[in-house]
Amino acid sequence: xxxxxxxxxxxxxxxxxxxxxxxxxxxxxxxxxxxxxxxxxxxxxxxxxxxxxxxxxxxxxxxxxxxxxxxxxxxxxxxxxxxxxxxxxxxxxxxxxxxxxxxxxxxxxxxxxxxxxxxxxxxxxxxxxxxxxxxxxxxxxxxxxxxxxxxxxxxxxxxxxxxxxxxxxxxxxxxxxxxxxxxxxxxxxxxxxxxxxxxxxxxxxxxxxxxxxxxxxxxxxxxxxxxxxxxxxxxxxxxxxxxxxxxxxxxxxxxxxxxxxxxxxxxxxxxxxxxxxxxxxxxxxxxxxxxxxxxxxxxxxxxxxxxxxxxxxxxxxxxxxxxxxxxxxxxxxxxxxxxxxxxxxxxxxxxxxxxxxxxxxxxxxxxxxxxxxxxxxxxxxxxxxxxxxxxxxxxxxxxxxxxxxxxxxxxxxxxxxxxxxxxxxxxxxxxxxxxxxxxxxxxxxxxxxxxxxxxxxxxxxxxxxxxxxxxxxxxxxxxxxxxxxxxxxxxxxxxxxxxxxxxxxxxxxxxxxxxxxxxxxxxxxxxxxxxxxxxxxxxxxxxxxxxxxx
Numbered sequence: 001x002x003x004x005x006x007x008x009x010x011x012x013x014x015x016x017x018x019x020x021x022x023x024x025x026x027x028x029x030x031x032x033x034x035x036x037x038x039x040x041x042x043x044x045x046x047x048x049x050x051x052x053x054x055x056x057x058x059x060x061x062x063x064x065x066x067x068x069x070x071x072x073x074x075x076x077x078x079x080x081x082x083x084x085x086x087x088x089x090x091x092x093x094x095x096x097x098x099x100x101x102x103x104x105x106x107x108x109x110x111x112x113x114x115x116x117x118x119x120x121x122x123x124x125x126x127x128x129x130x131x132x133x134x135x136x137x138x139x140x141x142x143x144x145x146x147x148x149x150x151x152x153x154x155x156x157x158x159x160x161x162x163x164x165x166x167x168x169x170x171x172x173x174x175x176x177x178x179x180x181x182x183x184x185x186x187x188x189x190x191x192x193x194x195x196x197x198x199x200x201x202x203x204x205x206x207x208x209x210x211x212x213x214x215x216x217x218x219x220x221x222x223x224x225x226x227x228x229x230x231x232x233x234x235x236x237x238x239x240x241x242x243x244x245x246x247x248x249x250x251x252x253x254x255x256x257x258x259x260x261x262x263x264x265x266x267x268x269x270x271x272x273x274x275x276x277x278x279x280x281x282x283x284x285x286x287x288x289x290x291x292x293x294x295x296x297x298x299x300x301x302x303x304x305x306x307x308x309x310x311x312x313x314x315x316x317x318x319x320x321x322x323x324x325x326x327x328x329x330x331x332x333x334x335x336x337x338x339x340x341x342x343x344x345x346x347x348x349x350x351x352x353x354x355x356x357x358x359x360x361x362x363x364x365x366x367x368x369x370x371x372x373x374x375x376x377x378x379x380x381x382x383x384x385x386x387x388x389x390x391x392x393x394x395x396x397x398x399x400x401x402x403x404x405x406x407x408x409x410x411x412x413x414x415x416x417x418x419x420x421x422x423x424x425x426x427x428x429x430x431x432x433x434x435x436x437x438x439x440x441x442x443x444x445x446x447x448x449x450x451x452x453x454x455x456x457x458x459x460x461x462x463x464x465x466x467x468x469x470x471x472x473x474x475x476x477x478x479x480x481x482x483x484x485x486x487x488x489x490x491x492x493x494x495x496x497x498x499x500x501x502x503x504x505x506x507x508x509x510x511x512x513x514x515x516x517x518x519x520x521x522x523x524x525x526x527x528x529x530x531x532x533x534x535x536x537x538x539x540x541x542x543x544x545x546x547x548x549x550x
Contacts, residue, residue, distance in 0.1 A: 003017060003018050004016065004017060004018060005017075005018050005020070005053050005054070005055060005056055005057065006056045006057075007020075007025070007053060007056070007057055007058075007059055008057070008058045008059065009029060009058075009059050009060075009061070010029075010032075016053065018053070018054060019052045019053070019054060020052065020053050021049070021050060021051065021052050021053070022040050022042070022047060022048075022049040022050070022051055022053070022059070022061075023049045023050060023187055025053075025059075026040070026049060026061055029061055032061075033061070033063045034063065034065070035063040035064045035065060035194060035210070036063060036064075036186075036190070036191040036193070037049070037061045037062065037063055037191075038062060038063055038064060038069045038072045038073055038076075038186045038187075038191055039061075039062040039068060039069055039072055039184060039186075040059055040060060040061050040062060041059070041060040041062065041514075042057050042058070042059055043057050043058055044058075044509065044511060044513070044514075045508075045513070045514060046068055046184060046514045048137065048184055048185060048186075048187065049186075049187040050136075050137060050187055064194065064209070064210060064211075065210075065212050066212065067212060067463065068184070068514070070209075070210075070211055070212060071183045071184070072183060072184045072185055072186050073186065073191070073192065073194070073209060074105065074207075074209060075181050075183050075184070075185055075186075076135065076185055076186040076189070076191065076192045077192055077195050077207060077209060078095075078097055078105075078107075078181075078207070078430055079135065079172060079174055079177075079179060079181070079185070079430075080125055080128055080129075080174065080189050080192055081095060081107070081121065081125060081207070082094070082095060082174075082177060082179065082430065083128065083174045083175055083177055084121055084124040084125045084128060085109070085121060086177060087124060087175075088120060088121065088124060089111055091152070092110075093109070093110060093111050094109075094110045094429065095107050095108065095109055095110070095429070095430070096108045096109075096110070096426075096429045096430075097426065097429065097430055097431065097432045098231070098235070098426070098432065099231050099235075099422070099423070099424075099432060099435070100432075100434070100435060100436075101206060101224070101227065101228060101231070102206060102208075102221060102222060102223060102224050102227075103208060103211065103219040103222075104198070104206045104207050104208035104209065105206070105207045105432070106200065106204060106205075106206055106207075106228070106231070107204070107205050107206070107207055108203050108204050108205075109203045109204070109205070110203075111203070112202060112203060113199070113201075113202055113203050113204065113205060114199070114202070115199050118197055118199045118205055121197065122196075122197045125192075125195070125197075126193075128189045129189050129190060129192055129193045130190075131189065131190075132188050132189055132190030133174060133175060133188060133189045133190075134174075134187065134188050135172055135173070135174050135185050135186060135187060135188055135189065136172065136173040136174075137170055137171075137172060137173075137185070138170070138171045138172070138173050138178065139168050139169070139170055140168065140169060140170075140171055141167065141168060142161055142164060142166060142167060142168060142169045145158075145161055145169055145171060145178075145180070146158040146161050146162065148178065149161070149180075154429070156245060156247055156428045156429060157179075157180060157428050157429070157430075159247040160180070160245075160246060160247055160427060160428045160431075160525060161180065162247075163246070163247075163250055163524075163525055163526070163527065164524060164525070172185050174189070179430060180428075180430075180431075181430065181431060182427070182431060182521050182522060182525065183518070194209060194210055194218065195207065195208065195209050195218075196208045196209075196218050198221050200228075206221070208221065224477060224478055226477070226478050226480070226483065227422075227477055227478070227483070230422060230483045230485060231422055231424070234422060234424040234485050235424050237268070237424070238424045238425065238489060241261075241264065241489075243261065243425070243489055244425070244426065245425060245426045245427060245428055245429075246425065246426070246427045246428070246433075246492075246525050246526055247428070249425065249489070249490065249492070249493060249526065249527075250493075250526065250527045253493060253527040253528075253529055254527060258490060258493075258529055258533070259533040261489065261490055262488075262490055262533045262534055263533070265488050265489050265490060266488070266534075266535055266538055269486075269488070269538075269539070270306075270537075272484070272485075273303065273306055273307060273310060273484065274310050276307070276310075276417065276482045276484070277307060277310035277311050277313075277314065278314075279415070279481070279482065280311065280316075280392070280415050281311065281314040281316060283415065284314075284316060284392070286412050286413060287392070287412075287413060287414065287415045288362055288387070288392060288393060288413050289358065289362075289392070289393045289395060289406070289409065289413055289414045289415070290307070290318075290392060290393070290394045290395065290414075290415045290416075290417065291395050291396075291397075291400040291401060291405070291406075291414055291415070291416045291417065292304055292307075292394065292395070292396045292400055292416075292417045292419060293396070293397060293398055293399065293400035293401045293416075293417075293418060293419070293473060293476070294418060294419035294420045294473065294484075294486075295398075295420055295439060295469040295473050295474070296439060296443060296465050296469065297421075297439040297440070297442040297443040297446065297543065298419045298420045298421060298439065298486050299419065299421070299442075299486035299539035299540075299542055299543075300396055300419055301396075301542055301549065302537070302538075302539045302541070302542040302547060302549055303419055303484060303486060303539060304320070304394055304396050305549045306537060306549075307394070307417075308320070308394060311392060315390060316390055316391075316392050317388070317390045317391045317392065318391075318392050318393075318394045319385065319387065319391055319392070319393055319394065320393075320394045320395075320396070321357075321358070321369065321385075321393055321394070321395045322395075322396060322397065323349065323354070323395060323396065323397025323398075323399060323400065324372060324397065325369070325370050325371050325372045325379065326349050326350050326351075326353060326354040326357075326370065326372070326379070327343065327348055327349060327350070327372050327379070328347075328348060328349065328350050329377060329378045329379075330377025330378065331377070333348050333377075334347045334348060336464075344398060344468035344471075344472060345468075345471075345472070346399055346402065346404065346472065349399065350379075351404070351405070353370075354405070354406070355406055355407070355408055355409075357369060357370075358393065358395075358406055358409065359406075359408055359409060361385060361386075361387045361393065362387065362393075362409065362413070364386075364387065365386070366384055366385070366386040367384065367385055367386070368381045368383070368384055369381070369383055369384070369385045371383065398468070398469075398472055398473055399472055400416070401416050401418060401473070401476035401477070401479040401480060402472070402476050402479075403476070403479065415481050415482075416479055416480045416481050416482075417480055417481065417482050417483070417484060418476075418477050418479075418480035418482075418483045418484070419483070419484040419486050420435065420439075420483075420484075420485070420486065421435055421438050421439060421442070421485065421486045421487035421491075422435055422485040422487055423435050423438050423487045423492075424485075424487065424489060425489065425492065427525055433492065435487070436466065437519065437522065438487060438491070438492070438495075440458075440459075440462055440519070441492075441495040441499045441519065441523075442495065442540075442543040443458055443462070443543075444458045444459075444499050444502060444503070445495065445498045445499050445502070445543045445544055446542070446543040448502055449543075449544075449545055454502075454505065455502050455503055455505060455506050455512070455516060456506060456510055456512045459512040459515050459516070460512065486539045488538065488539065488540055490529055491540050492523070492526050493526045493527055493528055493529030494528075494529045494530075494531055494534065494540060494544065495523075495540075495543075495544075496523040496526050496528050496529070497528045497529065497530065497531070498543075498544050499519070499523065500520060500523050500528075503516045503517075503519055503520050503523075504516075504520070531544055531546070534546075536548035537549070
């Protein structure tokens with residue numbers, strides 16, 4: 001009987017007793033990492049450190065500088081905060097994880113918060129880190145888990161588990177608290193020393209932590225009050241119509257009332273865009289340019305075309321200009337650290353030409369405008385443009401909100417719009433829905449439908465897309481005159497219908513299998529929603545197909 005296993009770590013071979021846990025061997029490699037090791041890949045499969053090695057394996061340890069490790073780190077911090085709040089203020093005290101904000105996560109408390117109370121919570125969390133309390137995985141009968149959450153008054157958590165069909169589920173235990181999280185967890189609180197808490201308002205705080213997108217450090221707090229207000233407005237509306245989490249949405253689906261919710265939501269979306277068009281029209285004597293930017297899969301194409309229709313209803317004549325047509329010649333395009341052409345950086349654009357063309361258009365001149373030939377890697381000047389009195393220029397691009405764009409044109413002549421799907425739903429009080437995951441699901445569906453990309457190709461590109469967004473889009477959110485939330489309150493159920501079959505195509509030996517499995521585990525918390533009731537001009541049609549604008 002073989003009682004040893006061979007483990008390859010960083011191309012070096014080690015011999016261990018069979019059934020050795022990752023916890024027993026990770027310490028030998030901790031010095032190779034800046035932050036505590038949180039998870040591991042074993043034969044390319046994500047594993048918590050409590051996992052046992054039963055066969056010859058290749059192991060890669062992970063800290064919070066990877067997306068997977070970062071998610072586990074955030075999960076652990078949330079769980080530790082729940083535990084600290086419970087210890088300080090009793091079992092009736094709780095937190096509600098809301099949404100990403102200012103390089104952190106905004107969290108509300110069910111009790112009154114002030115600077116002193118927040119410091120008390122932070123100090124206890126640091127004490128819990130020093131104690132290095134174990135976070136234990138527990139497999140439990142699903143009905144038994146539901147009864148447990150009902151008994152402690154957490155009806156939403158109990159109802160969440162109702163839509164999971166497995167007989168057994170995984171809970172995590174910290175001290176005497178059990179909770180459900182759909183992402184993986186660190187093995188103990190000692191791994192969670194890297195965090196900070198910032199007071200926002202009477203019952204609101206910001207949980208901050210290092211991320212791969214901000215050089216793996218905790219950023220200095222820079223408030224973005226406009227984005228906070230937009231999130232708050234949409235969450236209040238969601239609460240008003242009784243759809244605050246996945247349970248509320250699933251209940252509407254299961255009672256056959258989803259068509260009505262879709263109509264209500266799309267009417268609201270249309271009204272909000274119409275109000276923005278009114279604002280532009282009210283400034284028509286000054287505003288001659290509308291600049292629209294947002295991260296990948298925000299629905300910029302549909303939104304800009306709908307906005308043009310609304311502006312036409314006021315007698316304006318929108319003309320569009322694409323920033324992608326102003327790339328420098330390919331041979332002059334900067335390259336990233338891997339030697340690939342970086343079309344997302346600002347220096348990839350011919351800014352002087354763009355500024356000159358737009359300035360001359362505003363002066364009433366007839367101008368030759370370029371069209372970029374991607375096959376040849378250069379601009380071609382085959383068309384003219386001329387702006388008349390009622391014409392207004394619509395410009396879409398990832399850099400559209402950057403103050404370095406069109407610096408010679410006065411600010412009062414520009415109306416800037418930021419667009420992103422700012423998901424207002426939660427799964428439950430402790431599990432949020434990431435806006436990044438929402439956009440990734442949209443992109444997976446659209447890439448497959450319009451570009452014939454498989455899921456792996458889209459997931460492979462996503463990390464570099466996210467880095468570009470953090471560098472070139474998110475820093476300029478507050479430059480906008482208006483923010484559009486392009487997320488439909490019902491859309492996760494629709495995306496499930498289209499994305500889930502595609503995600504199952506990723507084979508278990510793929511390097512992107514774990515990410516596909518994570519998204520499947522997320523989607524299984526939602527009932528599928530058919531698309532028949534979705535209007536042709538809805539933003540989500542840009543991704544699933546059937547759009548009026550295609």
